[in-house]
Amino acid sequence: MMQDPGPDDQPLLQVEDLHVTVNAGGARPDAVDGISLTVASGEAVGLVGESGSGKSLTLRAILGLLPPGASVTGGRVLYRGTDLIADPRSLRRLRGTGISMIFQEPMTALSPVARVGAQMIDAARRHHGWSPHDARRQAIRLARQMGIPDAEATLSLYPHELSGGLRQRVMIAAALAGEPALLLCDEPTTALDVTIQDQIIKLLTRLRDELSMSMLYVTHDLAVVAQLCDRVEVMYAGRIIESGPVTATFSRPVHPYTMGLLRATPDVDDVQGDLYAIPGYAPGVADRPTGCPFHPRCPVASPECQSGSFPLLEVGDGRATACAFPERVARLAETEVSS
Numbered sequence: 001m002m003q004d005p006g007p008d009d010q011p012l013l014q015v016e017d018l019h020v021t022v023n024a025g026g027a028r029p030d031a032v033d034g035i036s037l038t039v040a041s042g043e044a045v046g047l048v049g050e051s052g053s054g055k056s057l058t059l060r061a062i063l064g065l066l067p068p069g070a071s072v073t074g075g076r077v078l079y080r081g082t083d084l085i086a087d088p089r090s091l092r093r094l095r096g097t098g099i100s101m102i103f104q105e106p107m108t109a110l111s112p113v114a115r116v117g118a119q120m121i122d123a124a125r126r127h128h129g130w131s132p133h134d135a136r137r138q139a140i141r142l143a144r145q146m147g148i149p150d151a152e153a154t155l156s157l158y159p160h161e162l163s164g165g166l167r168q169r170v171m172i173a174a175a176l177a178g179e180p181a182l183l184l185c186d187e188p189t190t191a192l193d194v195t196i197q198d199q200i201i202k203l204l205t206r207l208r209d210e211l212s213m214s215m216l217y218v219t220h221d222l223a224v225v226a227q228l229c230d231r232v233e234v235m236y237a238g239r240i241i242e243s244g245p246v247t248a249t250f251s252r253p254v255h256p257y258t259m260g261l262l263r264a265t266p267d268v269d270d271v272q273g274d275l276y277a278i279p280g281y282a283p284g285v286a287d288r289p290t291g292c293p294f295h296p297r298c299p300v301a302s303p304e305c306q307s308g309s310f311p312l313l314e315v316g317d318g319r320a321t322a323c324a325f326p327e328r329v330a331r332l333a334e335t336e337v338s339s
C-alpha cells in the first residue's frame, strides 16, 4: 500500500539547516550545528556517528521533544511541507499517528501510571478510530510479533513491573500501533539480546514494505543500517559529514571518518582479528575544533584543514562529503586495501 507522497511529491520529511543549542558550562554551543536531511515516503534513512555527535538531539528536535537545557535556535523541520517548528499545533496532532518515535530509554516514552496495554491501545484507537475491543486485539497481535511472552497478561501490567527488555519491546509496539507514516528510531534495539533484536529488525523491515512506512533510524550498528536502510547520513560533531546510498557509502566511503567507522566495525568472519579504533576521541560539545572538526583525528589532515569552513558538498550519484580533499580519501582507500 503506497501512501500519498504529498503535494508535488515533496519529501515526507525535510530538515533544513537545523541548529540545536545546549547549556554547557555557561556557554550555548550548537550541539546540532546546521544539519539538513530528507526522508522520502517509504524510505529508510540511517543516522550514524559516535556518541555525542548530536543524533538524539536531532531526532528529538524533529518531534519537538528536546530535553531541558536544549533548544532549537535555527532551521526548519518540514513534514509534508508543514513547518513543525513554526506550527507546534500541527506537530501535536501528528505525534503518535503521523510521526512516532522509539526512544533510547523506554521510560521516557511510557507513562508510569497507565497499564502498558492501555498505552498501546490508545495510539491504535486514535489512529484508526477502533473500538476498544479491536484495539486490544491489535495490541495483543503486535505484542506477540514483538516476542512478548504471555502477551495478554503482560498488557495488564504497569511499565515498572516489566524488565528493561520487555519495556523496550512494549514501547516499540506502542510506537507502531498507530501505523505512523514516519518512524523515528533512537537506538531502539541496543538494550535487547540479539535474537529479539533480529526479530524486531525483521518486523520493521516488513512494516516498512507493507505500510510504505518511512524511517529515520539512529544506531551505532552499521550492520543494522546495511540491512534496513536505503540511505545513510554520517554525523560528526553536530554536522553531517557524509551522506549517500547505503551500499555505495559502505563499499566506497568518501570521508575519512566514515572509513574509520567502517574499519572499527567488528567483522563476523574475522573474530580473531584486532579491532581498529579511530585514534583520539570525539570532541565534546563545548570544545569542537575549528575548520574540519575531524582534523585532529584524520590520518590525511593537513594545515589547511584547521581553519575555514567545510560544508557538505555533492559529489554525484546522490552522494555528498564534507571532506574537501577527495584525492586524499582515494589514496587512503588504496592504502587500506593494500594493508
Ligand SMILES: Nc1ncnc2c1ncn2[C@@H]1O[C@H](COP(=O)(O)OP(=O)(O)OP(=O)(O)O)[C@@H](O)[C@H]1O
Residues within 6 Å of the ligand: 022, 023, 024, 031, 049, 050, 051, 052, 053, 054, 055, 056, 057, 058, 067, 068, 069, 070, 104, 284, 285
Ligand atoms: N539537555 C542537554 N543539556 C546539555 N547538553 C546536552 C543535552 N542533551 C545533549 N547534550 C549534549 O549534546 C551533545 C549531543 O548529544 P546527543 O544526545 O544528541 O548525542 P548522541 O549522538 O545521541 O550520542 P549517543 O550515541 O551517546 O546517544 C552531547 O555532547 C551531549 O552531552
Ligand code: SF4
Residues within 6 Å of the ligand: 255, 256, 257, 292, 293, 294, 295, 296, 298, 299, 300, 301, 302, 305, 310, 322, 323, 324, 325, 328
Ligand atoms: S578536510 Fe582535511 S581533516 Fe577533514 S576529513 Fe578531509 S582531509 Fe581530513
Ligand SMILES: [Mg+2]
Residues within 6 Å of the ligand: 055, 056, 057, 104, 186
Ligand atoms: Mg543518543
